[in-house]
Amino acid sequence: MRRNEVRDGGEGDVEAALDELYALPPSDFVARREELAAAARTAKRADDARRIRAARRPTLAAWAANLLRRSRPDEAERFLELGRALREAYAALDPSGLKELSAQRRRIVSELSRQAAGLAREAGHPLSDAVQRDVETTLRAVLADPEAAGLWAGGRVESTLTPPSEFPSDTSGAQDTARKAPRAPARTPSAPAREKDELAQRRVERQQRLARAREAAREAEERLRDRRTEREDADAALERARGQHREAEQRVSAAENQLRDARAELERAMREHGEAEERGRAAAAALSRAERDAEGTARQVERAAKGTE
Template sequence: MIMQRKDAPGSGRYDVEGLVDELYTTPPSDFVSRREELAAEAKADGRVEDARLIHAARRPTLAAWAANLLLRSQPAESRRFLELGRALREAYRTLDADGIKQLSGQRSSIVSALSRQAAALAREAGHQLSDAAQQDLVSTLRAVLADQDAADRWAAGRLESALAPPADFPSGTAARASAARKPARAPTAPRSSRTGANDELAERRHQRQEQLAQARKTVTTADQRLRRQRAEQADADASLQQTRDRHAQARQQVTAAEEQLRKARGEFQGAEHEQHEAEERCRAAADAVTQAEQVAQEAAQEVERLTVPVR
């Protein structure tokens, strides 16, 4: 459950922006009920504007929620991903063919690793992403790399729906071809102007090299994490298979025990029926014995009476 947060102890002021941020990481199935609960609490406290802001929040799709969850749960990796996007867009803008080649080669693996990480976070929160939701999540992450507006929207942590990368975002091959078609340089400018332009170009190259270095570091970190996650997944798969094997074995034992119990119950019911019949026969025999004893006693009395001499 999302906890209400105050700006400072004892201030009595609620961090409504923080509440809305946390609301967008609430599972979509609980979003509306939690939103109405928070809005009602704010309204009851007299915070009408806060209640309006909370109530204006719209439930995100499953893919958008997973993207928000990734941003909030993994802030360091999210920052590196945003930095990679800035470096990649700058390389495209300046038609830096080498930079594009180096960054684009790792783009798919990083997007794939982060999308799997977001899906894992969603599973931990109780929601399995469908294939369609997974594709929307991948599309959103690609859009973050390709488009500044998409990056800003994701960085805000309040996505309501999936994002799509721009259709005109070039591939590495297209960008290198564009770089090869760059027009010839204009005639040499006066020395003072050329010196200023060279300084500016050197500064831009230096900044791009720094961005490229940071992007490479991001790639390395993402690859290492991907390898760790794959190893953890392999361990989890092995553990799951062992559990399934034990479950199947236990099910067989249960089935065998149930069959033995069924047979034992049948035998018990048969023995119980035979016992009842034997008890009936025993009672009948006892009654017959009693009657025979009575008849024998009466006969003995009659014999005794007849043996008395007649006077």
């Protein structure tokens, strides 16, 4: 589909529209989102329009991670498979498996983050060191968290994904967990079942509070990102208005200069016209005097001629 083509119907249009949006650089995201949402509204697809309008512009790091997923599908699938294997090994507390997989993880995360930076640079959006570190953090989260893996697999990451704190950041942490596990005191057979239930309930409540806090933080981040987008759009509009104002001032200044030149030319023409009229009046007066003098001289000549007869 051409970049400026707007869809106008079809069951899968909203998914295709979202895929297109998250493939765009962040600077193009908002304008295209509004175009696609407006097209969906025009086509009487209100639900699709709401879903499109609800899409949030990705950060530069998230866009680079999405770009990597789309541009390197085979490597991305292997990376997702590595994440599944790593999570299974951690769940089974298999130190030998973790050691091998963690070494692969470090190499692959480093290599894929470099590939993401290269792809972003080729697309005209080079990544700073801080942004590339955010890409690495997102890739580590994809390995550690199945929810993050699913989000990245769909190519619609919006912001930097963070690995869960309970997942080991390196091999030694997992090995320590494995070594400590046998030494953990076992619960005596006589412990009441009620205590187990209370502990489980508290654990569930903590997880729920954590989930609510994460959701609140995500919503706050989305609102902040929207406000930043609005500020960027306002700054761009202000800069355009300033440019137009400067151009208008330049045109006004040029017009004023032309008006001054025209007025000066008019004044010169009026002076010359007045001087010409004055010369014309003087010439007419001189001509009239000359004609009278000529008539007087002619009469004198005529009288002189009669006196000699």
